[in-house]
Amino acid sequence: MSMVKGSVGTIVGETNPLAFKFLINKQVGRGTYIKAKAEGKDWILAQVEDVKRSNSAYSVNQLSDGARSYDSREMMIAEARVIGVGSNGKLHLPTSPARPGESVFIADEKLIKATLGLAKGDMYIGLLRGYDIRVELDANTLVQKHCSVLAKTGSGKSYTAAVILEELLDRKVALLIIDPHGEYASMKEPNKEGDFSRYKVKPRGYEVVVYTPGEMAMNPKADRPFRFNGLNLSAREVAKMIPHESSSSGQLGLLYEAISALRSETDAYTLEDIIDQVVRSNSKVKWNLVGQLEALMELGLFSGMATPVDELLRPGRAAVIDMTGIAPELQAMIVARLLTEIFEARKRRLISPGMVVVEEAHNYIPERGTGNAASTNIVRTIAAEGRKFGLGLMVISQRPARVDKNVISQCNTQIIMRVTNPNDLKALSKGLEGMTSELEEEIKRLPPGVAMLVSNEIERPITVNIRPRKSRHGGVSTQIVARERAGAPRGSRGPESRPVASARKSGSEKKSGKGLLKRVFGARIA
Ligand SMILES: Nc1ncnc2c1ncn2[C@@H]1O[C@H](COP(=O)(O)OP(=O)(O)O)[C@@H](O)[C@H]1O
Ligand SMILES: [Mg+2]
Structure with missing residues (x-):
């Protein structure tokens, strides 16, 4: 067998346009990008999917023959999956299979970049795993055609999401972030830890305004209160803001009665007026409703100056709605009302285009059968129609199986990090074209900070070492657990x-x- 200089192996056996095997003569591992001659001057780009070792000396036949020179018979065979032929910067699938006997080489970065479609974008999110090749996504596609980040807790979802958000802010995109844990306020400050030189990242802070729907005194991170217009609420609007158990038909009727009485008396009434009116009723069930309405009033969400929606989407700025301390049902109702206002205003071109980010999306858009949330409909509407009106969506969740499939299927860019739960893996497989059992194995083993990127803009799923953040990471929950573990005595x-x-x-x-x-x-x- 003649060996061509620099080659890592020789194609053997039967080949087809999508796959070939080669006998390895130099170290190559799973995931390595390789190339082999195509027709003419072009190169076929392929990726090693599996490596197998065999030794004919240890086959049953040979052993019974008493063969001696065992080591020399060892073979390493790599199975390669063809990505495509890159000619003149364009990609196509080879029409004919690679030729057995041809040499295989390590693919050069230029071929990889051009063939995979990594050279098209402008948003730098990290380096191709195992290479020094920048992975750059197209900002317009990402925003207009939506994006999801799915993985188990602690795998780096929020970190990766923030990397993308930084790139969007760098491009003056307006962001509205629904932040259940108060993790995004830290985007104001520059990052202090990370391999900035390897990734060529310059730390910086961003323009971020943090809002609380609750009391300012309860949330030290908040810059401003978030308030809805509390004047002249309809019975339906109020009913949406109080928990389901209390909106029994008797109480709903009470609410309608009170509000229509107020409307006949005055042009402008507040939540307080509604409460007074309900108190005046003769109904025996009124006190439960009064209690709910008082809780709503104490929250302050409907008192004072309403937050203008045009303030929430400003180019190059992130508005963070920090939900810390807000009851879950109420969070979903706030999101429902807020996003409805945003979507309506955007439809009428009253506010800037932008992107809405929904963290812990399983809470706001639960899959049917796993829960209910008032916000499901509007998020679905944005997923389906947002792109027409310049409103993009990013959904982040640790439970892919529990997030509304309608919404996930609208996300053109999917970022998947480590997932191990079988139900979640199944949900991912269903939602992704070209999911193979090899990819599923890979997803189970992704280390923190490494993401698999699936997108129509990229020829096949790629794994990316996510770059360090420019702004400080504010994820706190995992740190508490880590500290706790470190402090625990061994064996406990x-x-x-x-x-x-x-x-x-x-x-x-x-x-x-x-x-x-x-x-x-x-x-x-x-
Ligand atoms: N690309 C990365 N580079 C460096 N550290 C990372 C990276 N991704 C995640 N981490 C670290 O891993 C921890 C968990 O990440 P986080 O995004 O908060 O997880 P998740 O949102 O999935 O629960 C963070 O404390 C962060 O420091
Ligand atoms: Mg998180």
């Missing part, structure tokens, strides 16, 4: 094992919050 159980189950069983412990914390986290915290 981590926070997520046995004590949780016992805490759940014991009803009396559940009532005293302290007892529960003690059981979950051990004595040190409680």
Whole structure:
């Protein structure tokens, strides 16, 4: 067998236009991009999907023959999947299979970049795993055709999302971020940790305004309160803002009665007026409703100056709605009302185009059968029609199986990080074209900070080492757990094992919050 200089192997056996095998003579591993001669002067780009070792000396036949020179018979065969032929910067599938006997070479960066479609974009999100090749996405496509970031907790979803958001802010895109954990306020500050020189990243902070729908005093990170217009609310609007259990038909009727009475008396009424009116009713069930309405009023969401929607989408700026401390049902209702106002205003071109980011999306757009949320409809509408009106969507979730499939299927760019839950993997496989069992294995093993990128703009899924953030990462929950683990003596159980189950069983412990914390986290915290 003649060996061509620089080659890593020789094509053997049967080939077809989509795949070939080659005998390895130099180290290549899974994921390596390689090239082989196509017809004419072009090169076929392929990727090593699997490597197999065999040794004919150890086949059953040979062993019984008593063969001796065992080592020399070892073979390493790589299975390569063809990505395409790059000729003149364009990609097409080869019409004829690679020729057995041809040499295989490590692919050069230029071929990889051109063939995979990595040279088209302008948003730098990281480096192709194993290479020094920048992965650049097209900002327009990403915003207009929506984007999802799906992976288990702690794999780097919020970090990766923020990397993308930074690139969008650098391009003066307006962002509205629904932030359940108060993680995005830190985008104001430059990042201090990261391999900035390798990735060629310059730390910086961004223009971010943090809003709280609750009381300013309760949220130190908030810059401003977020308020809805509390004047002349309709019964339907009020009913949407109070929990389901309390909106029984009797109470709904009460609400309608009170509001129509107010309307006949005055042009302008407040939530307080509605409460007074309900109190005046003779109904026996009124107190429950009064309690709900008072809770809504105490929150302050409907008092004072309403936040103008045009303030929430400003080019080059992120408005963060920090939901810390807000009850889950209420969060979904706030999102429903807020996004409806944004979508309507955008339809009439009253506000800037931009992108809406929904963190922990399973809470706001649960898949049918896994929950209900008032916000589902409007997020679906934005997913389906947003691009017509210049409103993009990014959804982030740790439970792909529990997020509305309608919304996920509208996302043209999918960023998948480590997922191990079988249901979540199944949900991902269903939603992705060309998902193979090899890709599924790869997804299970992705280390933190490494993402698989699937997009119509890119020829096939690629794995990316996400670049360091320019702004500081504000994800706190994982750090608390990490610190807790580090402090625990060796051999003691981590926070997520046995004590949780016992805490759940014991009803009396559940009532005293302290007892529960003690059981979950051990004595040190409680
Ligand atoms: N690309 C990355 N580079 C460096 N650190 C990262 C990267 N991605 C994630 N991390 C680290 O991993 C931790 C978890 O990331 P995070 O985005 O908060 O997880 P998730 O949102 O998936 O729960 C963070 O504390 C962060 O420091
Ligand atoms: Mg997160």
